[in-house]
Amino acid sequence: MRKWGSALTALALILGTAACSSDDGADGKTTIVWNMWSGDTESEQKLKEQMAAAQAIVGPDITIELQTAPWADFFTKLNANMASGKLACVTAMNGQRLTDYTAAFEPLTDADLTTMGIARGDYNPGALSVMENDGKLYGLPYDTATMFLFYNADLFTKAGLEAPTNTWTIQDFETAATTITAKTGVKGFAVSLDEFQWLSLPMARAGRQPVDDSGRLALTDPAFVDAATWYGDLVTGAKVSEAVPSASETGWEVTQFQNGRAAMIIDGTWQAATYTAEDLPFAGGAVRLPSGAAGPFGVALGSGYGIAKNCEDKDAALKVLGALTGKQGEDLIAKQGNYPAQLASQDGYFASLPDGKREMLTAAFQAGFDGATAQRVTAEWTQVATAMPNELVSVYTGQGTMPDALGNLQQKFGK
Amino acid sequence: MRHRERWHALGFISPALAGLTVFTALPVALAVVMSLFDWPIFGDREFIGLGNYRALLTDTPDFWPALRNSVLFTVLYVPTNLAVALGLALLLGPRLHGRAVFRVLFFIPVVTPMVANALVWKLVLQPQGLLNGLSTAWLGITLPNFLVDRNWAMIAIVVMSVWAGMGYNMLVLTAALEQLPTSVLEAARMDGAQGWRLLIRVTLPLISPAIFFAAVMTIIGSLQVFAQPQLLTGGGPGTSTIPLVMFIYDTGFTFQDLGLAAAAAWLLFVLIIGITVLQFRAQRRWVHYEH
Numbered sequence: 001m002r003k004w005g006s007a008l009t010a011l012a013l014i015l016g017t018a019a020c021s022s023d024d025g026a027d028g029k030t031t032i033v034w035n036m037w038s039g040d041t042e043s044e045q046k047l048k049e050q051m052a053a054a055q056a057i058v059g060p061d062i063t064i065e066l067q068t069a070p071w072a073d074f075f076t077k078l079n080a081n082m083a084s085g086k087l088a089c090v091t092a093m094n095g096q097r098l099t100d101y102t103a104a105f106e107p108l109t110d111a112d113l114t115t116m117g118i119a120r121g122d123y124n125p126g127a128l129s130v131m132e133n134d135g136k137l138y139g140l141p142y143d144t145a146t147m148f149l150f151y152n153a154d155l156f157t158k159a160g161l162e163a164p165t166n167t168w169t170i171q172d173f174e175t176a177a178t179t180i181t182a183k184t185g186v187k188g189f190a191v192s193l194d195e196f197q198w199l200s201l202p203m204a205r206a207g208r209q210p211v212d213d214s215g216r217l218a219l220t221d222p223a224f225v226d227a228a229t230w231y232g233d234l235v236t237g238a239k240v241s242e243a244v245p246s247a248s249e250t251g252w253e254v255t256q257f258q259n260g261r262a263a264m265i266i267d268g269t270w271q272a273a274t275y276t277a278e279d280l281p282f283a284g285g286a287v288r289l290p291s292g293a294a295g296p297f298g299v300a301l302g303s304g305y306g307i308a309k310n311c312e313d314k315d316a317a318l319k320v321l322g323a324l325t326g327k328q329g330e331d332l333i334a335k336q337g338n339y340p341a342q343l344a345s346q347d348g349y350f351a352s353l354p355d356g357k358r359e360m361l362t363a364a365f366q367a368g369f370d371g372a373t374a375q376r377v378t379a380e381w382t383q384v385a386t387a388m389p390n391e392l393v394s395v396y397t398g399q400g401t402m403p404d405a406l407g408n409l410q411q412k413f414g415k
Numbered sequence: 416m417r418h419r420e421r422w423h424a425l426g427f428i429s430p431a432l433a434g435l436t437v438f439t440a441l442p443v444a445l446a447v448v449m450s451l452f453d454w455p456i457f458g459d460r461e462f463i464g465l466g467n468y469r470a471l472l473t474d475t476p477d478f479w480p481a482l483r484n485s486v487l488f489t490v491l492y493v494p495t496n497l498a499v500a501l502g503l504a505l506l507l508g509p510r511l512h513g514r515a516v517f518r519v520l521f522f523i524p525v526v527t528p529m530v531a532n533a534l535v536w537k538l539v540l541q542p543q544g545l546l547n548g549l550s551t552a553w554l555g556i557t558l559p560n561f562l563v564d565r566n567w568a569m570i571a572i573v574v575m576s577v578w579a580g581m582g583y584n585m586l587v588l589t590a591a592l593e594q595l596p597t598s599v600l601e602a603a604r605m606d607g608a609q610g611w612r613l614l615i616r617v618t619l620p621l622i623s624p625a626i627f628f629a630a631v632m633t634i635i636g637s638l639q640v641f642a643q644p645q646l647l648t649g650g651g652p653g654t655s656t657i658p659l660v661m662f663i664y665d666t667g668f669t670f671q672d673l674g675l676a677a678a679a680a681w682l683l684f685v686l687i688i689g690i691t692v693l694q695f696r697a698q699r700r701w702v703h704y705e706h
Contacts, residue, residue, distance in 0.1 A: 079668045082457045100671060103457040245541035246562035247651025383670050390651030393563040399652065408653070412476050 030313045031063045032320045035088035038068035046336045054323035087308035089317040094303045095130035105306040107136040116322030127341040129374040130302035139306030140325040141341035146298045147200040150275045153283040155263040159183040166367035168290040177240035180263045188240040190253035190262035193389035202227040207294030211376040217414040219406040229402040232395040243396035247389040273337035276357045288367040296371030380413040446677045454674035467678035480654040481662035489637040491573045500584030522582035533646035536575045584629045591625030623702045
């Protein structure tokens with residue numbers, strides 16, 4: 001009997017300790033978890049600097065705790081957190097993914113913005129729309145982005161070509177890619193499987209997005225199909241790009257470009273500093289997307305932070321959000337080499353660029369947002385983006401056609 | 416006395432029982448409940464009866480391809496794995512010197528993380544990889560792009576999986592071979608059984624319980640295949656290598672439909688249980704236990 005007694009006591013002790021260990025915040029202090037994606041130690045370090053800066057703003061009563069996951073796993077982890085009602089109070093969100101997550105975020109009111117000392121007019125035009133859905137604002141953007149054409153200047157010189165410009169047309173791009181492939185033995189371009197990395201050139205050529213004005217998937221729009229077919233032909237017809245070796249290789253074109261195996265790629269403006277850095281084995285450059293027949297075309301992208309619906313201390317979360325995305329936070333982001341969403345901090349970004357690259361990148365950024373419209377997504381966009389690589393790989397190997405691939409996707413997700 | 420012993424016994428098994436309840440029975444029960452609901456990751460849940468099952472069978476374009484892929488993988492993988500493992504076990508028989516070293520070598524892929532295995536195979540199989548490099552340099556033949564070719568992607572996954580998984584079954588079958596009763600073998604030899612005949616008529620029936628065990632476990636494992644296609648082909652090209660578990664994972668955790676994912680998981684469970692029961696029924700015809 002005594003044994004049972006002691007066992008019960010032990011059990012009671014364990015349960016008691018467990019109950020005590022939950023954070024009750026009785027001393028007026030609270031911890032706000034900030035969940036963000038991060039791919040490498042460098043970006044992790046930048047986030048830690050941002051956390052320290054925000055910590056200094058919010059004061060000692062709030063402790064900010066940073067949690068990160070790589071981009072590829074971030075949304076899966078987010079889903080798991082959502083399922084268990086444990087979404088971090090301040091959670092990062094990407095504009096293209098927002099439609100799937102509106103239920104998890106607390107819409108921000110104008111009063112919230114005032115509390116944080118932020119006005120709508122502080123932002124780059126279109127930047128806030130990235131965090132908006134059905135007229136509600138679900139977070140504040142920390143950056144604003146569009147897609148660029150990045151190039152290896154050494155290969156252009158080797159092929160006897162002038163470097164790309166911000167007034168380049170799709171025709172100029174194709175001619176350069178063909179010339180480089182023929183003259184240097186290195187492929188002029190590397191196609192992509194990633195959503196905007198591959199969609200951008202077809203969109204620019206067709207002058208339209210694959211989602212129509214009313215928000216319906218329009219992958220089989222004849223002009224878009226035609227432009228996308230041209231893109232696939234870069235591999236199978238013009239042979240200016242290798243085929244992607246596997247549907248699981250999203251980001252393949254980045255390694256091709258960085259290792260000097262492709263002269264041009266399309267990637268986001270968030271990579272501008274990386275792809276033009278001094279430590280690359282070649283001189284990297286960036287220009288806006290080449291224009292199609294209808295003139296310059298691009299989409300405004302971006303990411304931001306929102307406040308989770310399940311957050312227990314929303315006032316504290318609002319303070320942290322204000323500190324991370326307010327003027328000081330944005331200035332730091334600019335200094336770290338990311339293009340901030342707030343207009344007043346954007347000069348800081350250009351100032352942070354190395355002298356040799358400043359002029360080129362400033363011109364590219366100014367031209368890049370010219371003709372950029374808010375990106376449109378459908379409710380099933382995540383599924384479309386997930387299924388795209390599997391369809392595209394067949395097109396690149398020539399086993400399938402682009403019209404069939406787009407038709408399959410439209411049939412599956414365009415109901 | 417007996418009554419007290421029963422309580423003691425219950426006391427001893429209670430930690431295991433508690434673990435089983437919390438980590439196995441409850442989630443399984445929850446999955447049943449989940450499969451009967453429209454259960455998004457976030458937001459309101461609604462009871463829809465067998466709606467998810469109906470949706471899977473009639474209205475979810477990727478379900479049937481995924482089921483087909485899992486079955487196809489199993490049909491290709493299990494016999495190959497068993498044949499290779501048995502071949503290795505026989506080759507590494509008692510007469511071979513240094514067989515312990517070979518056994519370790521063949522077992523290494525089993526204990527290496529699948530991610531590392533897949534990365535290495537990706538480097539070997541891609542167009543700029545080792546295999547195509549050697550083939551073009553030595554033979555002047557350009558090989559297919561294995562991981563994105565509709566006809567080759569599944570075969571590539573099976574080959575890689577056999578390489579990664581054969582060591583385990585090899586060890587199981589080796590253990591069985593080492594314990595063969597020498598008297599029976601000697602008797603068979605004296606009766607004139609040799610080589611192939613000895614293998615088919617005597618050795619294999621003697622190790623049939625081990626083969627049965629290996630077959631059951633390998634089939635269960637291969638119907639749950641996930642990591643290899645996820646890492647090697649991403650399920651592509653098209654839907655040609657998406658297995659059922661990847662479908663469940665995507666449906667639940669990428670597309671946020673936990674109800675539909677739970678229903679698919681239950682169908683997979685039924686399939687596995689069904690096949691296992693069939694195997695146990697069929698074993699009477701070919702598995703010989705010595706008593």
